[in-house]
Amino acid sequence: MFKNFFRKFSKDVGLDLGSSFTRVYVRDKGIVVDEPSVVALNSKTDQIIAVGHHARDMVGKTPGHITTSRPLLRGIISDYEVAEKMIKYFIDKIHEDGVNLVARPRVVIGAPLEITEVERKAIEDATYSAGASEVHVIEALMAAAFGVRLPVEEAVGTMIMSVGAGITEIAVISLGGVVTWRSLPIAGDEMDHNIVQYCREAFNLLVGEHQAEEVKKKLGSAEPFASGEQMAVRGRDLLTGLPKEVMITDSHVREALHRSVKSIIDAVKATLEVTPPELVADIHERGIVMVGGGTQLRGLDSAIAKACEIPVRVADDPTTAVVRGTGLLLEHPEVLREVELPSARIQEKVG
Numbered sequence: 001m002f003k004n005f006f007r008k009f010s011k012d013v014g015l016d017l018g019s020s021f022t023r024v025y026v027r028d029k030g031i032v033v034d035e036p037s038v039v040a041l042n043s044k045t046d047q048i049i050a051v052g053h054h055a056r057d058m059v060g061k062t063p064g065h066i067t068t069s070r071p072l073l074r075g076i077i078s079d080y081e082v083a084e085k086m087i088k089y090f091i092d093k094i095h096e097d098g099v100n101l102v103a104r105p106r107v108v109i110g111a112p113l114e115i116t117e118v119e120r121k122a123i124e125d126a127t128y129s130a131g132a133s134e135v136h137v138i139e140a141l142m143a144a145a146f147g148v149r150l151p152v153e154e155a156v157g158t159m160i161m162s163v164g165a166g167i168t169e170i171a172v173i174s175l176g177g178v179v180t181w182r183s184l185p186i187a188g189d190e191m192d193h194n195i196v197q198y199c200r201e202a203f204n205l206l207v208g209e210h211q212a213e214e215v216k217k218k219l220g221s222a223e224p225f226a227s228g229e230q231m232a233v234r235g236r237d238l239l240t241g242l243p244k245e246v247m248i249t250d251s252h253v254r255e256a257l258h259r260s261v262k263s264i265i266d267a268v269k270a271t272l273e274v275t276p277p278e279l280v281a282d283i284h285e286r287g288i289v290m291v292g293g294g295t296q297l298r299g300l301d302s303a304i305a306k307a308c309e310i311p312v313r314v315a316d317d318p319t320t321a322v323v324r325g326t327g328l329l330l331e332h333p334e335v336l337r338e339v340e341l342p343s344a345r346i347q348e349k350v351g
Ligand SMILES: Nc1ncnc2c1ncn2[C@@H]1O[C@H](COP(=O)(O)OP(=O)(O)OP(=O)(O)O)[C@@H](O)[C@H]1O
Pocket: 017, 018, 019, 020, 021, 022, 074, 075, 162, 163, 164, 165, 166, 167, 168, 187, 188, 189, 213, 216, 217, 218, 220, 291, 292, 293, 294, 295, 296, 297, 298, 318, 319
C-alpha cells in the first residue's frame, strides 16, 4: 500500500531553460510548463511581480519601477538571481497546480554545447537552490535527439540542429556522443532584430520587437513562395516622431532575414566539412533533423537542403523536443548516466 502511495508522487523533472521559453516535464504527467523565460521585477523592492506569459505581456510597457528581464542569454544564465527565482517559481507553480511532485525532485536539464564550466555550475547551482535534490546536466541538442527518437546510441552518423531564439546549434552524433558541432548566436531573436533594422532603414519606421516577431512568423521565409503576402506594421516615424503604418511584404522580410539565414546555412556546411567521411555518408543518406521554434521559418528546411544537398526535415512539435528528451532520459537512468555531463560542482571540489 505504501509503495503505491509513494509511486503517486513524481520525483523527476525535466527542464529546458530556453532563451525565450522555459519548458518543464514531469514524469507521468508530460509537459506542465511552457512559458516565456521572462521575469518582471519591482526594482524598488526586488520582488517578483510576474513570470512567464504575464511578464512577457509587460515587456516594453512598464513604468519606471518595474523591469522585465530574460535571465537566459543563448541558453546560458546571464542573471543568476533572477534565473534562480524563475526556476523556483515554475517548480512551485507545479506544486500549486496540484501535480504530485516530491518536495525536492531530481532534475535533468539541457544546456548549450558551448558552455564553460563556470556557466554549467551556475545552471546546477540555480537549480539546486530552486529546490532540486539532484541535478543532471545534458547537452540540450543530445536531449532533443532522444526527444525525437533518433538512433543516437548506434554507430551511425545523425545530424541534428536547433534554431531557437538565442542560438543555433548543429551537431553530429554517433555512439551516444557528439562528434562534431557548431554553434552561433544567430537564431529567432536575431531575425527579429533584422526586421526592426530593416523597417528603420527602408521605411524610417521604429517598430517594437514583439511586432517584428509577429511579422517574422506571419511573413518570414528563407525562400520565395508562390502567393505573395503582405501585412501592416505600425510604429513611430523616425522623421516626424508620429505614429505611422507601412505595408510590408514577404519579399521585404526575406531580404531582412537573408543574412541570418545565410549564416545558419554556412554553419551547417562548416559542420559537415569537419565531419569524418563515414558519418557524412550516413547523414547524406538519413538527412538532417531540425528542432526549435526558429525552424518553423518557412522554407528554411528546403533552403538548407538545397545548399547542402542533403534532405532536411523539421521534427514534429519542434519546440518541445529538448524537454521531451529530458523526460525520456528520466525514465532511462542507465542511458542518462552515459550521456550526462560531469557535474561542474564536483570538479570544483576535486580541483
Ligand atoms: N512560424 C515561425 N517562424 C519563424 N520563427 C518562429 C516561428 N514560430 C516561432 N518562431 C521563433 O522560434 C523562437 C523560439 O524557439 P524556441 O522556443 O525553440 O527557443 P528557446 O528554446 O527559448 O531558445 P534557445 O534554444 O535559443 O535558448 C522565437 O524566436 C520565435 O520567434
